[in-house]
Amino acid sequence: MKIVGNSKYQKAANGSLILNYLRKQGGTSRSRIAEELGLQPSTVTYIMNRLLQAGLVRESSGIGGNGSGRKAIRIELNNDYGTVIGLDLQADYYNAVVTDIGGRVVGSFHREYDGEAKTFERRFASVLKEVRESVRGEGPVLGAGVAIPGVVDPSGPIIEECWTHNLQHHNLGPFLEENFSFPIVVENDANCCAWKNLWYEGSGDHDSFIYLLPRFHRSELLPENYPSVGIGMGLVYNGEIYQGFTHRAGEYRSLFFRQEEKVPGQLSLSLAEMRLVASDRTVRRKLVVELLGTLILIMHITNPRALFIGGDLAGEQDLVAGVLEGEFAPQWRRLSANGVRIEVLDDAAYDAATGAAAAMLNTLYAIPQVGNGEQNVRIWNSLLTNLIDQ
Numbered sequence: 001m002k003i004v005g006n007s008k009y010q011k012a013a014n015g016s017l018i019l020n021y022l023r024k025q026g027g028t029s030r031s032r033i034a035e036e037l038g039l040q041p042s043t044v045t046y047i048m049n050r051l052l053q054a055g056l057v058r059e060s061s062g063i064g065g066n067g068s069g070r071k072a073i074r075i076e077l078n079n080d081y082g083t084v085i086g087l088d089l090q091a092d093y094y095n096a097v098v099t100d101i102g103g104r105v106v107g108s109f110h111r112e113y114d115g116e117a118k119t120f121e122r123r124f125a126s127v128l129k130e131v132r133e134s135v136r137g138e139g140p141v142l143g144a145g146v147a148i149p150g151v152v153d154p155s156g157p158i159i160e161e162c163w164t165h166n167l168q169h170h171n172l173g174p175f176l177e178e179n180f181s182f183p184i185v186v187e188n189d190a191n192c193c194a195w196k197n198l199w200y201e202g203s204g205d206h207d208s209f210i211y212l213l214p215r216f217h218r219s220e221l222l223p224e225n226y227p228s229v230g231i232g233m234g235l236v237y238n239g240e241i242y243q244g245f246t247h248r249a250g251e252y253r254s255l256f257f258r259q260e261e262k263v264p265g266q267l268s269l270s271l272a273e274m275r276l277v278a279s280d281r282t283v284r285r286k287l288v289v290e291l292l293g294t295l296i297l298i299m300h301i302t303n304p305r306a307l308f309i310g311g312d313l314a315g316e317q318d319l320v321a322g323v324l325e326g327e328f329a330p331q332w333r334r335l336s337a338n339g340v341r342i343e344v345l346d347d348a349a350y351d352a353a354t355g356a357a358a359a360m361l362n363t364l365y366a367i368p369q370v371g372n373g374e375q376n377v378r379i380w381n382s383l384l385t386n387l388i389d390q
Contacts, residue, residue: 012367014039015050016366017037027077029072029073029074056081057078058075059075081101082139082141084143085145086357087127087147090217091217091221092113094127096127096353097354101364103361105354109134111130142364143184144182144183147188147189147193148162149164149165149188149230152187154186156173157187163226164230184360191355192359193211195362198239198241199355199358199362200354207305208302209236210306212233212313213232213310214291214313227266229274232250232252254294285323309345315347
C-alpha cells in the first residue's frame with residue numbers, strides 16, 4: 001500500500017502536526033495553530049472538524065478577546081478518548097503504566113508472576129489481558145508498548161537475542177497480528193527508558209543523551225551460568241533513538257571484559273560477584289567503576305548532553321559521585337567543564353514501562369513513513385490521524 005503523495009497522506013501529515021502541537025501546548029485556537037504551523041486556515045478548519053466529529057479533540061472556553069471582541073474557541077485534546085498501555089516484562093515480574101492520549105500517566109502497578117512457567121507468548125498475552133482488565137472504564141486501548149531486555153528489531157518485531165526470556169531470532173509479528181486488535185510496539189528496555197526521557201523531559205529536537213540501565217536479575221531464573229547482571233544503554237542523538245546498523249546500539253560491553261566461556265557476557269565481574277551485587281556495596285562499587293570507565297570514554301567521543309543512570313543503580317548518588325571524584329577525577333572535570341552532566345535518578349522503577357507507552361504514543365501520533373510492508377500498513381491503520389479521512 002503506497003501512501004506517499006496522495007491526499008490521504010497529506011491530511012494525515014497535517015493532522016499529526018496539529019495533534020502534536022495540541023499535545024505540547026495543552027490547547028489553543030484554530031487561528032493560532034494555523035499561524036504557528038504555517039497551515040492554511042481552511043486546512044486547519046477541515047482537520048479540526050473531522051477530529052471533533054471523531055471525538056479526538058474538543059472545544060472548551062474561549063480565549064483572548066477584549067471587551068466586546070469575540071473570544072476565540074479553544075481546541076484541546078480529548079484525553080478521555082482512549083488509553084495506551086506500557087509494559088516492562090522482566091524474567092520474574094512486570095511493571096505496567098497506563099496513559100491517556102496526551103501521555104499523562106493515569107495508573108501504574110507492579111506484579112510478580114504467579115503459577116507455573118509459561119512460554120513467552122502465553123506470558124505476554126496473560127499480562128496484557130490482566131492489565132486491560134484493570135483499566136476497564138478508562139476508555140478503549142489504542143495501543144501498547146512493551147519493553148524487554150536484549151536485542152530487538154522493532155520493525156518485525158523480532159527479538160534477536162534475550163537471555164532473560166531465553167529467546168533468539170524470535171519473530172513476534174504473526175502472534176501479535178493474530179491475537180490483538182490494537183497495535184503493539186516491542187522495544188529494548190533501555191531504549192524505552194530513553195523514550196521516557198525524550199518524550200517527557202527532552203530538551204528539543206537536537207537533544208543527545210545516554211540512559212544507562214543496569215538490571216540485577218535473580219540467577220535462579222536464568223539459564224545455567226548466565227550472568228545475573230545485565231547492562232543496557234539507550235542512545236539518543238539529535239532527538240532520535242539510535243538503533244545502530246543491526247539494532248545492537250547500546251549493547252554494553254566493558255573494556256575489561258574477557259570472553260572465557262560460551263555464554264553472554266558484558267562485564268569482568270565473576271558470576272559469584274554478580275550474585276552479590278545487590279547486597280554488597282563493595283561489589284556494587286566495583287561495578288560502577290567498570291561501567292564509568294567505559295562510559296566516560298564514550299561520552300568524550302560522542303559529547304552527549306547528559307548520562308542518566310537508572311535501573312538498579314537508581315538512588316546511588318553517593319556511590320557514583322565517589323567514583324567520579326576518585327578514580328575518574330581528571331576525566332570527569334574535563335567532561336563537566338564542557339557542560340556534560342551525570343544524573344543518578346532517584347526512582348526509575350517505572351521508566352521502562354513509561355517509555356514503552358511513550359514509544360507507542362509516538363507511533364500513534366507519527367506522520368506515516370514511506371513503505372508498503374505489513375508492519376507499515378498496520379501502523380498506518382492505527383494512526384490517530386487516520387480518523388481524518390473516515
